Amino acid sequence: MKCKEVKPSTEFCRNKSTGTGFHFYCKPCHRRQRKESLERRHGGSSRHYHLMQKYGIGADEVDELIRQQGGLCAVCRKRDAKQVDHDHKTGVVRGIVCLLCNAAMGAFHDDPDLIRKAITYVENHHDN
């Protein structure tokens, strides 16, 4: 339920996309509304909400993927699978990886050829 009270504009959040520049509901009502819709649409889990927003898969699907991978990172198979790895071009989820593998592949722009170059670079400097 909304309070329907008349309040000064400082009691409302700023919102650039509305005509007035302010939210329709006052801050306490806005907070309550957000919490209710999070509860209704995402089971009260902000993790589920963000996963749906970013990758279009829910928390249960991610947990299922982690279970399929045996709880381990899809790349190194050593550390815990925690990060949802996705193709930056298509947005498709590739698997669940660890923080280091995810960051490493990101640093090489997900480019297999560049990682192959890195392998040659490391091997060349290792031998001599």
Next chain:
Amino acid sequence: MTTRRCPRCGETKSLEDFARNRSTKSGYGGYCKPCHNQVVRTNRLKHHGSTRSFHLGRRYQLDASQVAWMILQQGGVCALCGSGKPEHVDHEHRTKRVRGILCFNCNRGLGKFGDDVELMSRAVDYLESVVSR
């Protein structure tokens, strides 16, 4: 004793104005903090030319001009990807030997992979298996 005289500026200051130094008998540095900072800065410039050279020397036994020469020899690009801006001295962690000058992302990526060739080939397999899927 709560005060101490700085022989450089000649002022007597409270002990809080002197840096701690465990290797001296008193447990405090000889000069007061502002004097100490000035001495360290001038000495660093005198012996190493620049702060960058000082740190390069400490870590890799290089100085700024040697790094600039290495970048020139690489053709002004990252030694790995050949396109990025070379600004990070890459070294093998085990032997501490300098391998080349890399761009930020290549240096970061090698660090995250832990210079592990096997892990990198697994990442290649992973990326390609997903692309072909």
